[in-house]
Amino acid sequence: MSGRGAADAEFEQLVRASWPTLSRAAYVLTGSTHDAEDLLQGVLARTYARWSRVRRDDPVAYIRRALVNAYVDQWRRRRVISEQPTDQPPERPAPAEADRLARVDDREDLAVRLALLSPRERAMVVLRYYFDRSEAEVAQVLGCSVGTVKSTCSRALGRLRVAEPQEGKR
Amino acid sequence: MNATVIKDGIDRIDTGLPDHPDLGRVLARGRRLRRGRQAGLGVGLAALVAAVALPVGLLANGDDGPVLAPDPATASSSVPGREFGPGFGDAMTATVTALLPEAQRIADSQRDHYEKNGACCTTPAVNDPVDYAHVFSWSQAFDMPSGAQLFVDSMQYPAQLVSLDHQCPEASPSYPEQTCDVSKTADGRTLVVILGEQFDNTPQWGLSIRVLAAAPGTHGMLATTSVSVTGAEDAATWAVARETLPDVDTLTQLALDPNLVIPEPETIPGFKVGNLSYPALP
Numbered sequence: 264m265s266g267r268g269a270a271d272a273e274f275e276q277l278v279r280a281s282w283p284t285l286s287r288a289a290y291v292l293t294g295s296t297h298d299a300e301d302l303l304q305g306v307l308a309r310t311y312a313r314w315s316r317v318r319r320d321d322p323v324a325y326i327r328r329a330l331v332n333a334y335v336d337q338w339r340r341r342r343v344i345s346e347q348p349t350d351q352p353p354e355r356p357a358p359a360e361a362d363r364l365a366r367v368d369d370r371e372d373l374a375v376r377l378a379l380l381s382p383r384e385r386a387m388v389v390l391r392y393y394f395d396r397s398e399a400e401v402a403q404v405l406g407c408s409v410g411t412v413k414s415t416c417s418r419a420l421g422r423l424r425v426a427e428p429q430e431g432k433r
Numbered sequence: 434m435n436a437t438v439i440k441d442g443i444d445r446i447d448t449g450l451p452d453h454p455d456l457g458r459v460l461a462r463g464r465r466l467r468r469g470r471q472a473g474l475g476v477g478l479a480a481l482v483a484a485v486a487l488p489v490g491l492l493a494n495g496d497d498g499p500v501l502a503p504d505p506a507t508a509s510s511s512v513p514g515r516e517f518g519p520g521f522g523d524a525m526t527a528t529v530t531a532l533l534p535e536a537q538r539i540a541d542s543q544r545d546h547y548e549k550n551g552a553c554c555t556t557p558a559v560n561d562p563v564d565y566a567h568v569f570s571w572s573q574a575f576d577m578p579s580g581a582q583l584f585v586d587s588m589q590y591p592a593q594l595v596s597l598d599h600q601c602p603e604a605s606p607s608y609p610e611q612t613c614d615v616s617k618t619a620d621g622r623t624l625v626v627i628l629g630e631q632f633d634n635t636p637q638w639g640l641s642i643r644v645l646a647a648a649p650g651t652h653g654m655l656a657t658t659s660v661s662v663t664g665a666e667d668a669a670t671w672a673v674a675r676e677t678l679p680d681v682d683t684l685t686q687l688a689l690d691p692n693l694v695i696p697e698p699e700t701i702p703g704f705k706v707g708n709l710s711y712p713a714l715p
Contacts, residue, residue, distance in 0.1 A: 278454050282454045287443050287446055299448065303454070308463040311466075373439075395440075
């Protein structure tokens with residue numbers, strides 16, 4: 264197998280092995296199957312474009328960081344009228360919390376509660392608890408202080424815990 | 434609720450995504466990105482030898498991937514009178530920290546072309562390396578010690594996109610705290626101040642100051658400059674968020690600073706929406 268063929272095979276093998284974790288993380292971050300797929304496609308394509316460099320270090324960690332960074336970058340960009348060319352102000356997000364909760368059953372409970380976190384809280388929950396990164400690593404990836412990571416994660420856990428049914432009532 | 438519970442819970446979520454990745458699409462798109470970077474480097478080299486190069490155009494593959502087929506007449510990165518490069522970002526940061534010394538920059542990004550995004554639309558994107566000759570958007574994000582975040586965005590819009598008049602979001606009973614004021618500055622710019630914005634339908638509140646102006650059209654095209662300064666804070670109410678956000682007067686002063694205005698590029702590659710394109714059609 265040629266050099267490029269071997270590198271491509273390596274990339275494909277890594278993506279297939281990481282797919283279940285990456286796809287769930289992308290879904291938790293975006294809250295939407297469609298948006299998760301878009302996010303993943305973009306991140307994986309850019310990773311492949313840089314594969315000769317990425318594969319030298321820790322490619323799994325790279326892709327996970329890239330996924331969260333891409334999501335955060337997308338979220339921040341939505342604050343500016345730039346995503347959709349229009350001469351009208353952007354549409355407001357619908358206040359769908361109540362509707363969303365009314366439609367959800369127990370299996371989606373955690374997904375709904377995660378969707379109710381702020382984008383930054385979700386990014387930190389995914390990095391800290393799903394990807395199992397240290398507070399210092401999370402701070403470095405998101406470009407904030409360790410203190411901010413601690414307080415934001417604590418607040419996110421608190422909000423997830425408050426939404427949990429009490430033990431013994433199930 | 435501990436880490437194991439969260440991890441196990443996420444692993445059980447039905448995402449609706451396929452069980453296996455579509456590697457064909459990923460590799461095809463990745464190869465296009467690689468070719469795009471090589472084409473960008475070609476444009477830069479052409480500028481160094483003061484020649485107009487014809488970089489390799491990228492073709493769209495179906496409805497996926499970027500469309501970047503620059504007109505060879507506009508491929509030069511040398512625009513008379515437009516001194517522009519990476520230093521603009523440093524100047525932007527310096528302008529912010531001069532007014533808000535405690536702000537810590539955490540993100541810095543540019544946009545230098547538009548890519549096709551679905552059937553209807555295009556979205557701003559950036560080449561690697563950045564094509565500074567065509568940069569029309571520059572954004573930075575800052576962390577504040579209070580936990581708030583500050584976003585500074587400077588853009589050049591084709592004038593067809595943005596009306597200088599309709600800048601306020603639609604009032605809604607769901608957002609009673611929100612106010613929007615539009616006024617003219619002494620030098621004729623449009624100033625939009627939006628307070629009590631709730632972002633992403635979660636307890637995150639903020640305010641936006643936006644300054645718009647009609648660009649002089651130095652390259653024969655009408656454009657609009659836009660500088661936005663947005664402050665956002667995770668808080669239960671707008672009243673709480675307002676106490677930790679930088680004050681409106683400071684953010685307004687920042688938004689009005691001429692150092693934040695990007696000079697107009699000669700073209701914005703890839704910009705085409707329906708019958709609108711940049712440069713403007715006669």
